[in-house]
Amino acid sequence: MQQEVIIVGGGMVGLSLALMLAKTNIAVKLLEAIKYPNYDDENLAPYHSSFDARNSALSRRSVQIYQELGLWNALQEHATPILEVNITEQGSFGKARLKAEQEKVESFGQVIENAWLGRVLLTQVKKEPLIELIDGVQVTSLTQDTDFAYIEAHRGESELKLQSKLVIAADGRDSFCRKALGIGASEHDYDQVAIVTTVQTSKPHGHVGFERFSHLGPLALLPLPGEYRRSVVWPVKKGTEGEWLGEENDQHFLDALQETYGDRAGKFQKTGKRFSFSLSQVLAEKQAVGRVVLMGNAAHTIHPVAGQGFNLCMRDAHVLVRYLKEQQAQGSDLGDAAILLDYEKSRLSDQQRVIKFCDSVVRGFSNQNPFLKLMRNTGLVAFDTIPGIKPLVANYAMGLKA
Structure with missing residues (x-):
């Protein structure tokens, strides 16, 4: 009897x-709280709570995973490779540069708008008979x-009662499942809000990504299709x-970008609608309890x-x-608590390093203490000049040394 996993x-x-599991011939029941949008126009990708105005910089490892799933050709149409990364601090001497050519890689990763990533994934999920x-x-x-994990839910007027050998909770930062299991979480509020949008510049992006640390906050500018x-x-x-929000502040926002970046991108000519997202760090105290494993922001x-x-979640x-593929091959229980704990243990090193x-x-670049500013800019110079550091950092950033 084929085991079914609930996500x-x-x-x-x-x-x-879900697509990874289906490719391994594991059946999936996927539950989502928000109704998905209708994709009537093939040229549009409407926003959904999970596929919003944000973008994802897919590492080379994430790209490889989508290649394994046979999805990369569809995703590539909406993605742009990063061939160079520049890191600087406004008003300081420190700078560092990574070039894909020098590191002998095709790219450091690919930038894709979440709305398009979500559309491609959802379209494929709907075609998959095992999901x-x-x-x-x-x-x-x-x-x-x-023996089982049990879920009760409602959909409109209908009540659902489900059971599975394994439940995977990927229900976000404020995970209901995490709380229902009594799993605690540590939280640190960065007292920051991310302003997210798309801009048009007079100079072509040349597939260069910028990380610019300013007194307002760390500003990332990444290339997009076009x-x-x-x-x-x-x-x-x-x-x-x-x-920074609202059409009435368009020019104010563009002026602030110009002042922070200078002329590296040419003139900031146009901005799209800005969206804001609060920023915090939330870390679950456990990621596997019994027959349930936490995934993603949960x-x-x-x-x-x-x-x-x-990329860490991928x-x-x-x-x-x-792990589940090996269990299935042996005809063993997919929700075996010992196996899930082994999975959790195997991921801690990579997770803790990235976190x-x-x-x-x-924290380091938010502090404007002159001594700390000198130290971090000296560090950027060292990163840019000392042999052997760039390949190591590049491999970690690309997800190839997890």
């Missing part, structure tokens, strides 16, 4: 994981015993976001400063599927 949460991680997709469903209870389109992610102090939500959050998912790095960058 709670149909965002980018949940959809990707049953149920959207607009609210989970109200999650319990488990030695020679002059770039994505902006700008974490600013919470409470100041009002001055397990670890981190700061977007280095674009590592989604590596988690890929490793979990490898610590992202948190350190945010």
